[in-house]
Amino acid sequence: DGGITQSPKYLFRKEGQNVTLSCEQNLNHDAMYWYRQDPGQGLRLIYYSQIVNDFQKGDIAEGYSVSREKKESFPLTVTSAQKNPTAFYLCASSGFGGYTGELFFGEGSRLTVL
Amino acid sequence: AQSVAQPEDQVNVAEGNPLTVKCTYSVSGNPYLFWYVQYPNRGLQFLLKYITGDNLVKGSYGFEAEFNKSQTSFHLKKPSALVSDSALYFCAVRDSRGNTPLVFGKGTRLSVIA
Numbered sequence: 368d369g370g371i372t373q374s375p376k377y378l379f380r381k382e383g384q385n386v387t388l389s390c391e392q393n394l395n396h397d398a399m400y401w402y403r404q405d406p407g408q409g410l411r412l413i414y415y416s417q418i419v420n421d422f423q424k425g426d427i428a429e430g431y432s433v434s435r436e437k438k439e440s441f442p443l444t445v446t447s448a449q450k451n452p453t454a455f456y457l458c459a460s461s462g463f464g465g466y467t468g469e470l471f472f473g474e475g476s477r478l479t480v481l
Numbered sequence: 482a483q484s485v486a487q488p489e490d491q492v493n494v495a496e497g498n499p500l501t502v503k504c505t506y507s508v509s510g511n512p513y514l515f516w517y518v519q520y521p522n523r524g525l526q527f528l529l530k531y532i533t534g535d536n537l538v539k540g541s542y543g544f545e546a547e548f549n550k551s552q553t554s555f556h557l558k559k560p561s562a563l564v565s566d567s568a569l570y571f572c573a574v575r576d577s578r579g580n581t582p583l584v585f586g587k588g589t590r591l592s593v594i595a
Contacts, residue, residue, distance in 0.1 A: 371524075400582060407490070409571065409587035410525075417580075425582070457524055467513055467532045470583060472524035 369394050373458050373473035380445075380452070380480050388443045388456055388476045396462030399441035400470065403427060404455040413456075416441055445478060453480045483508045485574045487586035494562045495594055502557040502589045504572030511577040514555040516546055519569040519588075531555060542566070562593045 371392045380386045392399065398417045402410040412425030416435040430449025435441055441460075445452045455477050459470040485506045494500045506512050513532055517525040529540025536548045546557045557570060572586045 373524075402585075407587060410585040412582055412584075415582050455522075459525075467530075469515055469527045469530055470517075470525075471527070472517075474524045475522070477522070 371458055371460055371471055371473035373456075373476050376474065376476060378476060378478050380478060382480055383447045385444055385446050386452075386478065388445070388458075388478070390441045390443065390458035390473060391439055392441075392460045392471075393439060394460055394462060394471060395438070396460035396471070397438070398461045399435070400459045400461075401425075401431075401433065401441070401443045402457045402459065404457055404475075410457065413443065452478055454478060483512075483574055483576045483581060483584050485572050485584055485586040487570075487572055487589045489589050490587075491590045491592065493592045493594060496564055497561050500559050500562040500566070500591065500593070502570050502572075502591060504555045504557065504586060505553050506555060506572075506574040507553065508574060508576040509578055512553075512555075513575040513577060514546075514548065515573040515575075515583065516540065516544070516555075516557050517571045517573065517585075519571065525571060528557070562591075564593045564595050567591055567593045 374389045400415040401413040411427050413431050414433040416422035432444045457475050458473045461468045461470045515530045516528040519525045529538050531538045531548045539545045569588045571588050573583045575583050
């Protein structure tokens with residue numbers, strides 16, 4: 368079945384460690400996105416990529432990094448520079464319909480810093 | 482800049498009664514408007530969208546939304562609520578001008594009481 372796969376679903380990290388969240392899609396979508404969700408704050412955009420080998424910062428990019436070497440994959444690294452990384456992270460993609468097309472979301476990854 | 486507001490953090494409704502979840506937006510050009518639903522610890526699921534045409538949009542699970550340009554609103558409605566509709570609902574907007582990602586509201590938690 369086509370969709371977006373995020374892994375791991377739950378992740379624990381010690382302070383000072385980098386961690387990478389995986390996002391893979393088999394929808395043949397061009398655009399991919401990373402959002403952070405905190406209670407009461409909705410979804411905030413971290414990074415997005417509209418084409419392979421290109422990506423742009425969102426509203427809260429500090430302390431995060433991404434790569435887009437393949438169309439199917441858009442991993443997110445949460446670095447030690449991110450001061451409050453505990454959150455629910457959502458990956459999404461869009462393709463059909465251009466800017467009128469809806470986003471398709473993965474099931475999320477919950478990161479907890481110990 | 483584009484923005485979206487969901488004025489109610491929580492909406493409570495009795496099962497079988499009609500429900501409304503409110504959303505207002507601000508964009509420079511014409512809006513592309515979306516509603517999503519999220520169940521606990523899951524990703525977001527697309528419900529419906531307004532791009533152009535008929536102001537009343539019908540979507541999944543019996544939901545509909547009405548686009549009102551003069552009031553810059555896009556309220557989500559359902560004639561008869563179910564307990565299973567209890568979830569977190571997000572409104573999102575994208576400006577038809579320019580190359581910008583979707584912006585989400587902070588979400589409204591809907592509780593349907595049996």
